[in-house]
Amino acid sequence: MDSLNTYLFIAAILFSLGLFGVITRRNGVAVLMGIELILNSANLNFLAFAKFGGMNMSGHIFALFVIIMAAVEAAVALAIIINIFKNFHTINVDDVQGLRQ
Amino acid sequence: MIDAVFWFIVLLTLGSAVTVVLNQKLLYSAIALLFTLFGIAALYIFLWADFLAGVQVVIYVGGILVLIIFGIMLTNRISTVNISHTSVQRGIGGMAVLGVLLILGIMILNTPWHQADYVEPTQTTASIGTLLMMDYLLPFEVASLLLLAALIGAVTLSRRAE
Numbered sequence A: 001m002d003s004l005n006t007y008l009f010i011a012a013i014l015f016s017l018g019l020f021g022v023i024t025r026r027n028g029v030a031v032l033m034g035i036e037l038i039l040n041s042a043n044l045n046f047l048a049f050a051k052f053g054g055m056n057m058s059g060h061i062f063a064l065f066v067i068i069m070a071a072v073e074a075a076v077a078l079a080i081i082i083n084i085f086k087n088f089h090t091i092n093v094d095d096v097q098g099l100r101q
Numbered sequence B: 001m002i003d004a005v006f007w008f009i010v011l012l013t014l015g016s017a018v019t020v021v022l023n024q025k026l027l028y029s030a031i032a033l034l035f036t037l038f039g040i041a042a043l044y045i046f047l048w049a050d051f052l053a054g055v056q057v058v059i060y061v062g063g064i065l066v067l068i069i070f071g072i073m074l075t076n077r078i079s080t081v082n083i084s085h086t087s088v089q090r091g092i093g094g095m096a097v098l099g100v101l102l103i104l105g106i107m108i109l110n111t112p113w114h115q116a117d118y119v120e121p122t123q124t125t126a127s128i129g130t131l132l133m134m135d136y137l138l139p140f141e142v143a144s145l146l147l148l149a150a151l152i153g154a155v156t157l158s159r160r161a162e
Helices: A004-024 A028-052 A058-088 B002-022 B026-046 B050-074 B090-110 B125-134 B137-158
Strands: none
Touching (some): A004 B002, A028 A058, A028 B002, A028 B026, A028 B050, A058 B050, A058 B125, B002 B026, B050 B125
């Protein structure tokens, strides 16, 4: 259980699931959820390398910055999605093709 | 005992992650994401990152997830009973993702990762604070600027145009 490869495999599976969500979901909010999964798997990798590389605290700092970036990304993305819904009355990412209506 | 807890958490995390990407009801996906994020916070504790586990719960569960549920509620009409959404081309997508997972797995097993001896730290929060104020002061300030920019940007974007 307590090995680097275990955590790397968990993160790899999580990353694949997030990627699957991003490429198959058509709802903008659901695509965002896939992106959150991908960011979390990256964080898991950072912390696993931090622990098994000799408890290096720089990995924790990077994970902290990833979390900050995820919060920023979620706020801006949801503002954009709400704007798209106002203009197109749908958030299906396949239907949103025109730059203006 | 601790092994059983670890594998239970892994199973909870990955199982609810599968629900997030496969369930056809958007709200169920959001609730499953809640369990995934909690599971990942628990894995952080196994990695001795107690401060980041707290941050994960506060920012992801308390902030981002609430934002996502807000997004779901605001982009669906109340009259729409089933807030559902469809997936397309699951077969091709699944095969492509399995290929990616296979490549990642081979890469993980074949790479000689650098590993060093580690001891359980007595404190993590103090070292993170010291690093933020010494080595990573510039990124820290840039992050605060980024948050300010996102705050103004989100307000400007979602304001009703006159």
